Amino acid sequence: MPPKRYIHKSSAAPNGDGLTAEKKIKKARAETARPKDDPIRLPHPSSAEAEEHGIVLREFYPPEMSNARALAYNNDELPRPIEELNAALEETAEARQRIIDQTSTDAAVVHWFRWDLRTTDNRALSLASKRAQAAGVPLVCLYVLSPEDFEAHLISPARVDFALRSLAILQRDLATHYDIPLHIETVPRRRDVVPRVLALARDAWGARQLYAAAEYEVDELRRDARLVRAGAARGVAVDVVHDTCVVPPGQLHTGAGRQYAVYTPWWRAWVAHLHAHPDLLAASEPPARNPAGARERFADVFCCQIPEAPPNKRLLEGQYDGDGRKAPQQRLRELWPAGEHAALERLRVFCEEKIADYAMKRNFPAEKGATSSLSVHFAAGTLSTRTAVRAARDRGRLKRLDAGDEGIRTWIGEVAWRDFYKHILVHWPYICMNKPFKPEYSSVSWSYDREHFAAWGAGRTGYPIVDAAMRQLRGQGWVHNRCRMIAASFLAKDLLLDWRMGERHFMEHLIDGDFASNSGGWGFSASVGADPQPYFRVFNPLLQSEKFDPDGHYIREWVPELRAVQAGSAAIHDPYARGAGPAASKAGYPRKIVDHKESRERALKEYKAGIERGKAL
Numbered sequence: 001m002p003p004k005r006y007i008h009k010s011s012a013a014p015n016g017d018g019l020t021a022e023k024k025i026k027k028a029r030a031e032t033a034r035p036k037d038d039p040i041r042l043p044h045p046s047s048a049e050a051e052e053h054g055i056v057l058r059e060f061y062p063p064e065m066s067n068a069r070a071l072a073y074n075n076d077e078l079p080r081p082i083e084e085l086n087a088a089l090e091e092t093a094e095a096r097q098r099i100i101d102q103t104s105t106d107a108a109v110v111h112w113f114r115w116d117l118r119t120t121d122n123r124a125l126s127l128a129s130k131r132a133q134a135a136g137v138p139l140v141c142l143y144v145l146s147p148e149d150f151e152a153h154l155i156s157p158a159r160v161d162f163a164l165r166s167l168a169i170l171q172r173d174l175a176t177h178y179d180i181p182l183h184i185e186t187v188p189r190r191r192d193v194v195p196r197v198l199a200l201a202r203d204a205w206g207a208r209q210l211y212a213a214a215e216y217e218v219d220e221l222r223r224d225a226r227l228v229r230a231g232a233a234r235g236v237a238v239d240v241v242h243d244t245c246v247v248p249p250g251q252l253h254t255g256a257g258r259q260y261a262v263y264t265p266w267w268r269a270w271v272a273h274l275h276a277h278p279d280l281l282a283a284s285e286p287p288a289r290n291p292a293g294a295r296e297r298f299a300d301v302f303c304c305q306i307p308e309a310p311p312n313k314r315l316l317e318g319q320y321d322g323d324g325r326k327a328p329q330q331r332l333r334e335l336w337p338a339g340e341h342a343a344l345e346r347l348r349v350f351c352e353e354k355i356a357d358y359a360m361k362r363n364f365p366a367e368k369g370a371t372s373s374l375s376v377h378f379a380a381g382t383l384s385t386r387t388a389v390r391a392a393r394d395r396g397r398l399k400r401l402d403a404g405d406e407g408i409r410t411w412i413g414e415v416a417w418r419d420f421y422k423h424i425l426v427h428w429p430y431i432c433m434n435k436p437f438k439p440e441y442s443s444v445s446w447s448y449d450r451e452h453f454a455a456w457g458a459g460r461t462g463y464p465i466v467d468a469a470m471r472q473l474r475g476q477g478w479v480h481n482r483c484r485m486i487a488a489s490f491l492a493k494d495l496l497l498d499w500r501m502g503e504r505h506f507m508e509h510l511i512d513g514d515f516a517s518n519s520g521g522w523g524f525s526a527s528v529g530a531d532p533q534p535y536f537r538v539f540n541p542l543l544q545s546e547k548f549d550p551d552g553h554y555i556r557e558w559v560p561e562l563r564a565v566q567a568g569s570a571a572i573h574d575p576y577a578r579g580a581g582p583a584a585s586k587a588g589y590p591r592k593i594v595d596h597k598e599s600r601e602r603a604l605k606e607y608k609a610g611i612e613r614g615k616a617l
Helices: 021-033 047-052 067-074 081-091 093-101 123-135 147-152 157-178 190-204 218-234 263-276 329-335 340-353 355-361 375-380 385-395 406-427 429-433 439-443 450-458 464-476 481-494 499-509 515-525 541-548 553-558 581-587 596-616
Strands: 108-113 139-145 182-186 207-213 237-241
Touching: 067 429, 067 439, 081 093, 081 218, 093 207, 093 218, 093 237, 108 123, 108 190, 123 139, 123 207, 123 237, 139 157, 139 190, 147 190, 157 182, 157 329, 157 340, 157 375, 182 190, 190 207, 190 218, 207 218, 218 237, 218 429, 263 406, 340 355, 340 375, 340 385, 355 406, 385 406, 406 429, 406 515, 429 515, 439 596, 450 464, 450 481, 450 499, 464 481, 464 499, 464 541, 464 553, 481 499, 481 515, 481 541, 481 596, 499 515
Parallel strands: 108 139, 108 207, 139 182, 207 237
Antiparallel strands: none
């Protein structure tokens, strides 16, 4: 009998509580016996306000939880979703093995694609192919388009469009190079996804085994726990495989056996772990060609068409505008070529031509090509972060992750942040439930000024660097990372708007919108996340502009009203205070909607008071 594969080592043992995942689940079920007024069962006092302003989508989720409930996760009183999945895998291990042993040659193996839309270095796909080869059966691939999941997870039209374009390339490659069919189906209701997947696998294709890459968000982990149990009951052995992270969540602990919540010591542990376990960076084999007869047997699957995006997720003409002119779909699609071939080519060019200067140029948004712009491929899974880290490491002289060429070392460190934020999400799952990493920060009295929020979103705050960032988001579905931080800090600190409004706005517009990374970035900038910028450190947008866009090239690109400001003039950063007011006014550029100094003082005062209130809850 093969060794059991677990998604995540329970945090119970390192913390010394001795509880297995199964016991934690039984303990959680006892929650139903708690009194209705138990703090763990009550919503947060400001939950109605969060719902009113569209932060908690009540169509899909319960009210914002109390701080007590968030702390119950921290104290191991409630099972984390990853532990629910682990328990499902453990409880069904024997049943799943019996199914594997009984697999006949007239069956099939299924790989369910999620956000892993590639054949190159795809561990779940590779394992599914090897299992199909060993059993002498065909491999069939599946992708489920779930409109309700897109809506619940705030997936942007640009990201949906990118995924569908990538699926077309993936479907063609699988059929052409491997004789593997890819079935793509729209399942309107998210609750029907698991039964439909099992019906396709077991009833339509005769499959007894199904593989998929793990997704670490709460909904997806709980979905996969149901899938594992329901699959075992239906005669389908489901295996959920680590692939999104280079180092799987749960494998790195502090000396006290706890999960890391600060990046720098986590990074050191991550590097040491990879140096000690080089197999984690090894490339997975591509799938093997299907046996003869697969095309005839699954002819209807080979004929599957790529569906349209759901109506509310379609990339409409004029939806993304940049410098005042409407941008058609084709402009966005030319900017972001889809599929794994485009990803690998972009990685190659960056490593050969740009990575050496990355550390020096990465913070300057006007420097074209200074960053890799691979985040869109990481988010769609058209490129594995493992592939990217390996390619960068191999360009260096020392072939190490934390030594040698500064540009290579710095870029690998930035890619590692993606792992870090997913590790945070797995261990502190309430951040996926509209809660800040630091629960006490949920009691800051945020503003919900709709005029301020609209001005921020439209890039009309009167702060050129902020406005340029927000217009780049509208124009490209992407923003330079330095400018993301500036815009996020401005919303949370200068406008004191609820950071979750900004987090949602970014997800609804970004073509590279990954929940863990987006939430982590907003947590950093708003000082409510793991390893955040301290709340008393507030980005000064004027100083940020002068430091990282000194000549104003980035501002001029995205704020056409200020292009008439003389090149090299300091007025580009603050036109009304530096003599360019008449020209800016004539061109229609707005004055500042808030004063930074006054806003900073207000933010410090409210953060301090809110934290004290939060600690009392």
